[in-house]
Amino acid sequence: MFSRLPKVFWLAFATLCAAARAADNPWQEIEDPSAQPPASIGTYTNGCLAGAQPMPMRGEGFQLVRTGRHRYFAHPQTVAFLQQFSRAVARRGLGRLQIGDISMARGGPFSSGHRSHQMGLDVDIWYSQDWRAKQRPLSRWERDNISAIPLADEKQHALIEENWDPRVPQILRLAAGDERVERIFVHPAIKRKMCDLAGDDNDWLRKVRPWWGHNYHFHVRLACPPGDNSCKPQRPVRDAACGKDLDWWFSDEALAILRGEVPLGEPQRKPELPAQCTRVLEAR
Numbered sequence: 381m382f383s384r385l386p387k388v389f390w391l392a393f394a395t396l397c398a399a400a401r402a403a404d405n406p407w408q409e410i411e412d413p414s415a416q417p418p419a420s421i422g423t424y425t426n427g428c429l430a431g432a433q434p435m436p437m438r439g440e441g442f443q444l445v446r447t448g449r450h451r452y453f454a455h456p457q458t459v460a461f462l463q464q465f466s467r468a469v470a471r472r473g474l475g476r477l478q479i480g481d482i483s484m485a486r487g488g489p490f491s492s493g494h495r496s497h498q499m500g501l502d503v504d505i506w507y508s509q510d511w512r513a514k515q516r517p518l519s520r521w522e523r524d525n526i527s528a529i530p531l532a533d534e535k536q537h538a539l540i541e542e543n544w545d546p547r548v549p550q551i552l553r554l555a556a557g558d559e560r561v562e563r564i565f566v567h568p569a570i571k572r573k574m575c576d577l578a579g580d581d582n583d584w585l586r587k588v589r590p591w592w593g594h595n596y597h598f599h600v601r602l603a604c605p606p607g608d609n610s611c612k613p614q615r616p617v618r619d620a621a622c623g624k625d626l627d628w629w630f631s632d633e634a635l636a637i638l639r640g641e642v643p644l645g646e647p648q649r650k651p652e653l654p655a656q657c658t659r660v661l662e663a664r
Contacts (some may be wrong), residue, residue: 391496406661407488411450414486418456420488420604420611421656427611429487429500433459435479437523441470443513444478445506448524451481455500457605458482461560462503468554474547476514480504480597486660488653494506501602505546507531507570508596518606532567532595537630538637539569546566549574555600556587562614565591565599568629575622577603585621590629592638602645 418431432453437444466477482518482628483500496502508529531543553562568590575582604611619625636642
């Protein structure tokens with residue numbers, strides 16, 4: 381019976397569900413940044429963003445996608461990095477990056493989709509590049525409806541060889557070489573592919589970390605901005621670039637977690653946001 385309902389009904393239903401989720405999360409209701417000095421407050425998974433700057437929709441070497449989510453706000457340092465990084469990608473003949481989620485207008489936690497991206501320092505960039513975005517600015521509809529091409533199969537936990545793009549290691553190496561970049565998250569099969577290609581010249585891959593998902597986009601995480609004492613940094617990466625840390629992701633234990641046979645750690649109580657975040661949320 382339900383399958384016979386018109387498409388417009390399901391679109392309206394989805395919109396109502398999204399509105400209900402947003403109503404439960406005040407961070408998703410605010411569309412404008414606060415008029416405060418820029419600051420990334422708290423941690424990547426429990427924080428907020430003061431004085432955010434919107435990322436331009438398009439520029440040399442980049443095109444924003446999924447902009448209907450209003451997740452294109454960032455710390456000014458992140459905007460500067462993305463513009464400089466994209467320009468370097470374009471001038472090396474590596475195409476036009478498609479940039480997805482960054483943060484909401486004032487950062488903060490999401491109702492769904494991300495645990496991080498809360499301080500304007502995390503950015504999702506697609507591996508694939510749509511042919512239309514290379515030639516012209518995308519329309520609003522196109523930005524929200526084009527599809528990314530995955531490089532790895534999440535269920536099979538393996539690379540999709542026919543989708544592999546040889547520009548990917550060059551683009552990631554360019555990002556990893558920037559001192560502002562703290563980490564880059566990719567699917568474990570993609571990291572293994574790059575380790576195989578790099579051979580002994582793999583020290584740059586230390587920043588490239590395997591993590592669940594990330595089969596259709598890579599996740600760039602910037603370090604805390606200099607002098608921003610409200611931002612809590614992560615511990616430095618100490619593991620080998622291509623060693624036991626990567627091997628674990630293909631172990632029986634990791635595959636059992638992937639299949640849902642073993643929980644991914646103990647359930648944790650959601651921490652309180654830093655007190656400064658209340659002022660960010662309430663600021664004009």
